[in-house]
Amino acid sequence: MSDRPVQPRPGRKRSEESRLAILTAAFELIAEVGYAGLTIEGIAARSGTGKQTIYRWWPSKADVLMDAMATKAELYVPIPDTGSYAADLRAFLEASFTLARRPAVADGLRALMAEAQIDAAFGERFRASFLRPRRDALGIVLERARSRGELPPGLSPGAIADIVFGTIWYRLLATRRLPDDRLVEELVTALTEPGLEEPS
Amino acid sequence: MSDRPVQPRPGRKRSEESRLAILTAAFELIAEVGYAGLTIEGIAARSGTGKQTIYRWWPSKADVLMDAMATKAELYVPIPDTGSYAADLRAFLEASFTLARRPAVADGLRALMAEAQIDAAFGERFRASFLRPRRDALGIVLERARSRGELPPGLSPGAIADIVFGTIWYRLLATRRLPDDRLVEELVTALTEPGLEEPS
DNA sequence: AAATGAAGACGAGACGTATCGATTCGAAAG
DNA sequence: CTTTCGAATCGATACGTCTCGTCTTCATTT
Incomplete structure (x- = not known):
């Protein structure tokens, strides 16, 4: 019983x-x-x-803040599906950058990531309920691209996710220059098979 | 007087x-x-x-810890110069990964980056005396590559630096999977002009 | 009855400052 | 060269403050 x-x-x-x-x-x-x-x-x-x-x-x-961020800010998780890997990736990046550019959101994210380093138990919760859903969302986009054979050779979905989220977080945490549209294009350039990008 | x-x-x-x-x-x-x-x-x-x-x-x-890291761990800053951008980049990544793989170093770096988010004054010092020298070192490598015309079109040195350091820090802070040799190759793949990589 | 609410007392622990007597260096005086 | 003396350091610790997280009180709600 x-x-x-x-x-x-x-x-x-x-x-x-x-x-x-x-x-x-x-x-x-x-x-x-x-x-x-x-x-x-x-x-x-x-x-x-x-x-x-x-x-x-x-x-x-930190848990109060994480809850407040989810409730008061609208931290939706984008899963674009346009039919093209390059366009999906660009859309995912633009949506993520738009969120990260809001100063209150950027400040909150910095604090949450910082606390996750110091408080191990909160770190677990932060990864499980914040980081992982976003990584999974990009994972869906990348899996679709992989099944269509659109991923650049030599780049695994895991590495692409590390690069995408790593670049965003690095701008937030280390340089404090909020990500801009130019960075979207440069990331798409780096993570897209050259020549196949944008059929147009 | x-x-x-x-x-x-x-x-x-x-x-x-x-x-x-x-x-x-x-x-x-x-x-x-x-x-x-x-x-x-x-x-x-x-x-x-x-x-x-x-x-x-x-x-x-945090300043004591930053000082202790610099003194007790040997956090040298690599500036490889092999004559080839791809080889320089690979060498820089391997040297950086080797450092980040040491558990005591990884723990210390996580703590320093966390404190930099919470204490703004320390953040300034951390960026100026830790992050900037390493970014400048990679900048030298990238500038040599640029002057030789080896950089991929559409990728600025600044974006490459964001991607390189971002990916390393993201693995440390968010996934807690220490960077491995496979990631070195994937980063080189993403950041190198395909076809020009490794003259063999 | 039972769990919740607001309010606040409480001890523990860390911070950052202030102060103590003792020590050690450098410069000036003899 | 030797002595003297002021200045800044040292280890140590007292102090007031702050925040934490728990606990207690009493009223409210179901």
Whole structure:
């Protein structure tokens, strides 16, 4: 017999109002004081809730921020399907760059990736619920291209994903120059079989 | 008349012994307790020095770690010059990967990049004294290739640098799969003019 | 009755500053 | 050359502050 893990006995329902107030406060505070100045107590005060309400539902402030990013910013995952690998890749890059160019999103992503390095348990959650879905989305695009024989010889889907996401993250984390349209074209150039790009 | 700005009055000389003890302690502690568990007080205790001695010479524990990495690990910056762009690029990648594959180095780099996101002032120092020299080294390699007309059309040196370092850092930070020799070849494939690679 | 809510007290731990007496260097004085 | 003396360092530790995460209280909701 497994003791009932979920479905706690009656009680009171989780307050959706408090949940949104906490996420909103976190999203606003990160822009005002930065991640270093973000504290659980600050989020509780700003949202008009108690610390325990936050600790009850989120394991750490990074998880609150990750939740806030997903809820307040619209971090959709694009899976373009135009019929051409080059066009799909370009569309994926443009959609990703458009997101990363929003300053609040860029700041939040930097903080999440940083915390993932320092807090190993959060790192697991970040990779599983944020990084992996995006990598899988590009994986679908690349698998379609591979089955059509459009991938450049000598380049595996895994390496292409490393290059695509690596370049985006490097611009965010290291150079702090947000990715631009020129970089889209250069990545497409590097990752596309020359001569087959754009039938036109 | 300029009042003597430099040349401080006599005083006592900085203790090289203490300096090394502090860097050694930091390098050992990061492997034992991780960056999250690394504290100034812990470094002081392990090194047999006082907190003030650390605060007098380093602005933050991240700076101590960056110094320790540079001193204890040998983070040389390769600038290969074989006469061929493809071979230079391959040599640069292999040298960089060899460094990044050392677990203590990989852990330290992850911590430094993370702290650079959270502490803006340290971020400046990290970019100026760690990232920029390595990017400049690759820049020299790429400039030689450009002057020989070996760079693929449509790929600027800046984009190539973004792709090279981006891919390395992404493997370190996001996938935590250390870069391997296969990735070297795939990067060379993506960043080399097909057909001109390796005159054989 | 039971789980939730806001509010806040609490101890632990790390930060960064300040201060102490002792030590060590360099320059000036003898 | 020797002595003296000021300055900056050293190890060590006290101090106040901050944040964390837990725990407690009491009211509210189902």
